[in-house]
Amino acid sequence: MRRLLPHPLLTLTLVILWLLLVNQLSAGHLVLGALLGWLIPFVTSPFWPEQIRIRHPLTLLHYLGILILDIVRGSFHVARLILRGPARLRPVFVEVPLALKTDLAISLLANTISLTPGTVSAHLSADKRTLIVHTLDTGDAEALVAEIKQRYEVPLKKIFEEADESC
Amino acid sequence: MIDILLSLLILTGAIFTFIGSLGLARLRDFYTRLHGPTKATTLGVGCLLIASALYFSVRDEGVSVHEVLVTLFLFITAPVSAHLLAKAALHLKVRSLAPTPAPDSEAPSDPDFQRNPAD
Amino acid sequence: MLSTVIPIAYALVSLALVLSFWRLLRGPDAPDRILALDTLYVNTIALLVLLGIHLGSAIYFEAALLIAMMGFVGTVALCKYLLRGDIIE
Secondary structure (H helix, E strand, O other): OOOOOOOHHHHHHHHHHHHHHHOOOOHHHHHHHHHHHHHHHHHOHHHOOOOOOOOOHHHHHHHHHHHHHHHHHHHHHHHHHHHHOHHHOOOEEEEEEOOOOOHHHHHHHHHHHHHOOOEEEEEEOOOOOEEEEEEOOOOOHHHHHHHHHHHHHHHHHHHHOHHHHHO | OHHHHHHHHHHHHHHHHHHHHHHHHHOOOHHHHOHHHHHHHHHHHHHHHHHHHHHHHHHOOOOOOOHHHHHHHHHHHHHHHHHHHHHHHHHHOOOOOOOOOOOOOOOOOOHHHHHOOOO | OHHHHHHHHHHHHHHHHHHHHHHHHHOOOHHHHHHHHHHHHHHHHHHHHHHHHHHOOOOHHHHHHHHHHHHHHHHHHHHHHHHHOOOOO
16 A cells, blocks of 8 residues: 555646646546656655644644634734734744754644744744744744744644654 | 616726835835835736626626636735745845844844755 | 626726736835736736726636636745745755
């Protein structure tokens, strides 16, 4: 099974991408998409050294829900700040200490931070322990760090890393 | 009904696209400018693309979803380019309104960097 | 309804293009210009999508997809250049 289908998630993603790209759902395209989805992981296998395991699919769905909501909220927030003018902004760099260890989880956290209210991730320290984040407007840097950790890091850790500790 | 929804989506999309560029032109230092295009513009274009998907789905009596592809692509790539730009700006020590964090001592922050001592 | 909204949207997106272009010319630093260029790509995608709805043609979608991909690759390459002084290692 593992040898025949090295990356089931990648295969599924590729099939969906193919169907979106041709913009129609027919048996022929489904077969062609499945063939491509099966073949491409073999050709590109050197790029995927590790298997991705999702431990809590429901938490992932919940996380995606929060993420979409926060993207909309964040855009409105930034739009209001821009319209209010540059004079009243309080930009600050904050350092977020990371509890995440895998590369995938860290990059997802960084992307989430960039898409959500008033923050852009700017730099990851060489030892992967702290993430430097720029915020557009904040009065309380510590509360912001606590919110990032609570809202995004905890679910990500649960989804991608909890299994590593138990096995 | 669909018409009103479409108009609303197009208008919101255009307004957000405009606000993103307004932020780019109006704010005072690079790091604050970074926020407008990454968030407001991305959501604006996302709205326009969803409007387009809706429009073609209604007009052609079939589902047109390939716009979702561009939307997803933009939402995945926008934070990546923002992160790289911020990293480049920190590296070049671009003028900033907020005090910039201390760089990781004198050593180049990127471990790969040390492989090219010629730079 | 749609015919009144689309010209307004055209105007807003064109203004956005002008503002980004102004930032591209003005700088002052290289990252500012790259950011402005990236915003120009995204604004162009918005303009193409609007054009597609206006003319009722799905052809412009492919162009938008290509600009999105090439724009991202270009931005990443320019950032890499600023970070390393070199693109291909």
